[in-house]
Amino acid sequence: SEFAPFAGIPLWAVFCVFAAHFLGFFIRGAFGFGSNMPIVLLTAWLLGPHHAILLVVFTAASAQIHLFPQGFGTADWKVTKPLIVGMFIGTALGTWLFTILAADWLLLLMGIVITLIVSMDRLRLLERLTKRIDLRARIVTSSLALFSGTVGTVSGGGGLYFLVVFLKLACESETSLRGTNLILSGFFILCRVLLLLPTGLITGQLLVEAALLLPAVFLGAWTGTRLFHRTEPRRFYDALQFLLLLAAVALMARGVAKLI
Numbered sequence: 277s278e279f280a281p282f283a284g285i286p287l288w289a290v291f292c293v294f295a296a297h298f299l300g301f302f303i304r305g306a307f308g309f310g311s312n313m314p315i316v317l318l319t320a321w322l323l324g325p326h327h328a329i330l331l332v333v334f335t336a337a338s339a340q341i342h343l344f345p346q347g348f349g350t351a352d353w354k355v356t357k358p359l360i361v362g363m364f365i366g367t368a369l370g371t372w373l374f375t376i377l378a379a380d381w382l383l384l385l386m387g388i389v390i391t392l393i394v395s396m397d398r399l400r401l402l403e404r405l406t407k408r409i410d411l412r413a414r415i416v417t418s419s420l421a422l423f424s425g426t427v428g429t430v431s432g433g434g435g436l437y438f439l440v441v442f443l444k445l446a447c448e449s450e451t452s453l454r455g456t457n458l459i460l461s462g463f464f465i466l467c468r469v470l471l472l473l474p475t476g477l478i479t480g481q482l483l484v485e486a487a488l489l490l491p492a493v494f495l496g497a498w499t500g501t502r503l504f505h506r507t508e509p510r511r512f513y514d515a516l517q518f519l520l521l522l523a524a525v526a527l528m529a530r531g532v533a534k535l536i
Contacts, residue, residue, distance in 0.1 A: 280481060285323065292318065295492075296319050298495060301494075301496030303500060304500060305501040312336055312432055313431070315432075320386065321527075325379055325382040326379060331485055331489075333465065335489050337468075339497050340465055342497055342498075344459070350451050350455030350456075352446065352448070352452045355446040356459050358417060358418070362421025363425040364425065365425065366427075366435075367425040367426070367464060367467040368425075371468065373429075380535050381531070387526075387528030389427050390520065393438070394521045416442075424436060429468060436457060443456055
């Protein structure tokens, strides 16, 4: 049947897909962003890159129904509004690239982009640029937003990492930073869904799979939200980034091997 979920995928792999979504949305609940990248890295091995990315688009969109309202009261709208236009243009460009790339090239590109994202964050490269560049300048923020939308769409996640340095400077508190992240990630996901509708890539099977994953999605988001209100999970975040870097390098190697 065209609606049969996870057809041809072993049961253990399906279990891993559920576990990956729980972990990813636990991270989103705690930090307000960052769920898609670990999910895509883990599930691309099991489902293939296009399937993994499309699936997380819809599970993430479902999670935003729960998380998006939390951002309205705490987001810094003076910071948020100027970033939305650049993110929309970048998301449109990224969607076009996603539809024309073959799976092997997409694997390689995902690995490269995610390695770049995590490395820049770990090495604090954007923070260092603040000494030479005014991150509050409109051309800089617009460029970061456009790049964020493009990268996040092609790689399946992680685009907001390019905005985090600016947002940390611009937002007055951890609470407003989290709220702004929730609003921007929600807008980003909504744009992705709307831009994917005309591509023909959305199937009944995909929607059924996303629906089945919702308990793991909401449980992970709820658990992560509770953690945010109780503690600062910095060590967990550091360990996560290390694992993401290893997974991204492995994904790159797999992409190169397939192309060769």
